[in-house]
Amino acid sequence: MNIKETFTKHLLDLQDCICQALEEADGKAKFIEDAWERPGGGGGKTRVITNGNVFEKGGVNTSIVHGELPKIFKEKFGVSEASFFACGLSLVIHPESPKVPTVHANWRYFEMYDREGNVVKKWFGGGSDLTPYYLVEEDAVHFHQVMKNMCDKYNADYYRKFKKACDTYFFNSHRDETRGIGGIFYDYVQEDENMTWERLLGFQMDAGNCFVDAYVPIVEKHKEEIISQFDKKKNGIIEGTNIFVETYIRPINVIIVGAVHIAQYLVNFAKSLNFEILIIDPRGYFASEQRFPNIKVIDKWPKEAFTEIKTDQNTALIALTHDPKIDDPALQHALKNEFFYIGALGSKKTHSNRCTRLKESGFEDKKIKKIFGPIGIKLGGRSAPEIALSIIAQLVSEVYNK
DSSP: OOHHHHHHHHHHHHHHHHHHHHHHHHSSOOOEEEEEEOTTSEEEEEEEEESOSSEEEEEEEEEEEEEEOOHHHHHHHTOSSOEEEEEEEEEEEEESSTTSOEEEEEEEEEEEEOTTOOEEEEEEEEEEEEEOSSOOHHHHHHHHHHHHHHHHTTOTTHHHHHHHHHHHHTEETTTTEESTTEEEEEEEEOOOSSOOHHHHHHHHHHHHHTHHHHHHHHHHHHHHHHHHHHHHTOOEEOTTSSOEEOOOOOOOEEEEEOOOHHHHHHHHHHHHTTOEEEEEOSOTTTSOTTTSTTSEEEOSOHHHHGGGOOOOTTEEEEEOOOOHHHHHHHHHHHHHTTOSEEEEOSOHHHHHHHHHHHHHTTOOHHHHTTEESSOSOOOOOOSHHHHHHHHHHHHHHHHHHO
């Protein structure tokens, strides 16, 4: 039995399973993945979900790293030369609603090798804990019962011991209280007379596998209480609770592609609405600080510029150049990343040609139809400030239709 290979594959599968379950529970937001590499060896996958129906922000991340043992661990274990392997999954989920608890969990495995490559130390660690803002006793019972049932399959003493370790680990001494309602926590778990490495591997895998059963039913139970209130877009107390909800519009990020004359008027309108503005234009004679003071301007081609920009589903794209070499890559990026508003300047004929190019690039008609083209609502004006006003009016309308 190769614990390292088996558990590594399990972690990657578990990351997919948890992300899928949370996306389904949210119903709107999707995890965005960022793969990374560690200079000393190994790497991982960071996955983040933001601005959903249920989850404000959360991460479900894996790391699989190896290399020379860091100095601090050499001192801890009293060795001068050693290498290591470590893998783990760590997550923390912050919901929008105070009725849905925050949750934290991680599961990890560590091996240390001597200079000949022999394993000299190895262990499992991990745990799951729940932090509700409003304590619902049956939720606490459910979460802990799932953990206990899983522990009892392997060792009758595990739940008691690991729950106590969790309560101790998350105790705030300065406030004389625990953080949340706890769960289980364990570290340096190794083979003994009662547990073989094979059974420990089974326990560690099931500790992760039971997470969805422990947490998602609580999410499903409470998410509609807050979503229905948000859907009404009204302030007030949620019926049957003492929770007061005040709705507000999240900051909107507006990316303008093309530092043209219309963009100068658009910037003024957008600033008055407290939108966050960024301009992309590879043509340096347009994209200057003199023409757009106190506005971030990136004088690069869109494909390169978007590698420097963080976007999400609160991002709007306005393409103004009429140049397919500039506008099309930006539109493709916006469609792939599901910007909530995408608009492009140009006549009906220009837009028809644009749609044809996007279709040839592999985009389906359903996605292409999300582009407002010609951009703006029909005001009848033709001057730069009038066109800018029609665009910003359409954008504001879409903000409230999100």
